[in-house]
Amino acid sequence: MSDESAQPVARPRGGVALPERLRSPWWELTRRLLLAFAILAVTVLLVWFDRNGYHDSNDASGKLSLVDAFYYTTVTLSTTGYGDIAPVAAHSRLLNAIVVTPMRIAFLALLIGTTLEVLASRSREIFRISRWRKHMGHHVVIVGYGTKGRSAVETLVNNGQDRERIVVVDPSASALQDAHADGLAVITGDATRRDVLQRAGVDSADQVIITTDRDDSNVLATLTVRQLNPSAYIVAAAREQENAPLMKQSGANSVITSSDAVGRLLGLSSLSPTLGAVMEDLLTYGEGLEVAERPLLVNEVGKQPQRLPDQVIAVVRDEKVFRYFDPVVSQLARGDRLVVVRPAKELPWAPRPGTHDEDFAEEG
Incomplete structure (x- = not known):
């Protein structure tokens, strides 16, 4: 379900509002690990080019090789610090103080902070989903979040339905983004599949509204919903009037023919503009x-x-x-x-x- 951030945010009128960039936690972890390796590589090169300012107590000559530079960098950035290699020249010590030390802090912050962030976000998301499934029941399932689905949700919410009691089922990424922006829980998948509808809790839903753009998909979704929940009240949308009886035979309690309804409203408006305006008024919520x-x-x-x-x-x-x-x-x-x-x-x-x-x- 939606968390606390799902509440609408006031934005300055006329201002630019960019969509939130949602990334996978594992993608974010990989990006930060690459950044950590970049810090490691830069520090190795810095120590290697300044190798004459360091002394290796384990080598008779006291000079550093490239492997020694890599070894010193790893133990330094990880704050292990065995002390066998140390900067002896004044400029090398100064470089360690003003460059290597900040890199060490950034390296640790990237590794430890990112790991904790990923684990915390994953655990928090798992807990939220588990809590949502535990309390879900007697809710409304909206199959398809296009124009009709959004209008149905708006009408339900305006008539007192809690957003947390509405679940959207839609396979598209755009519907997922729109529904999340509206504070709704989303099950991404094909609503004609039993496992997808089961994840949406259709078996414990009070009402199911089916609004996909294909009549054959609506018929199959209606059949599947009715098999999973014999007592749910199913409202289905039909693009063509000839398919309405088939949807009712499939288990829909009510079938709304979108093209037929729009055609009648257009006809009424052409015969009587006043009557068309009254019908539009009845269909418009809040006015x-x-x-x-x-x-x-x-x-x-x-x-x-x-x-x-x-x-x-x-x-x-x-x-x-x-x-x-x-x-x-x-x-x-x-x-x-x-x-x-x-x-x-x-x-x-x-x-x-x-x-x-x-x-x-x-x-x-």
């Missing part, structure tokens, strides 16, 4: 009007849908949807749920203002 579902209140039992403060357009009874004018729901009963049109400033799932403290008219 003007909203379509919402809410439970029935105790004081609303027995009333007609047309008599309520909310503009009721449908009634959900026994998992079936009835239009507000259907004789079956001419009188509202306990357990009913209302589909209403209301101002966007009101919480979509809440009763009308002023009735928040009233009891819901649930069955039993």
Whole structure:
């Protein structure tokens, strides 16, 4: 899941915001090791060119060879310091003080600091993933993080869904980056594979939204999800209307035909620009009007849908949807749920203002 850094960061308006450069910890370790070897090589050459200023007590002549220079450099940078080779000339000692000593500090910082950083980051990531898997359940899985997937997540979050209870499944690197930027956990892989969906916790999810760009992939993903979780509520997107019945047969509870819906909205807008504007308003979150579902209140039992403060357009009874004018729901009963049109400033799932403290008219 997202960590503390997933919170949005305020940036100056008009400023340049470059994407964060994410690198593998092992790549970073390799880069720093190469830098450490470069420090080692430079120090060896420095000692070798100044070899006349050093004395080797283990050699009769006291002079240094290239191997001696490498040996002295390694024991010096590692702070071992056996003392058998030492700078004797004044300029050699000065060079050790102002050049070799800083190189020794940098060498140790690269090796020890980088190793600790890699181990700590890996351990921290493993712990975070383990904790996330332990607490994951009753969440929402979004298959595909394109335009439709992002819009679905935005709608869920705006209606009270916790971001930490949303898991994205997508094979692309761009979707991974976008979802992480939105503070979402991501499972990278093909959602038609059982092992990928199992890593996303589909078997314990409450809802699964399938929004890939291919109808055949959506059908196969729906079948796999339904096999893993017979009770999950599955919403699938279909590009073509002719594929919608196949998705429902595959186990989808609801199928949204994107091309058909867009075509109808375009047709309505051409016939009546005003009607098209109203439909667009209903589909846009946070502005003007909203379509919402809410439970029935105790004081609303027995009333007609047309008599309520909310503009009721449908009634959900026994998992079936009835239009507000259907004789079956001419009188509202306990357990009913209302589909209403209301101002966007009101919480979509809440009763009308002023009735928040009233009891819901649930069955039993």
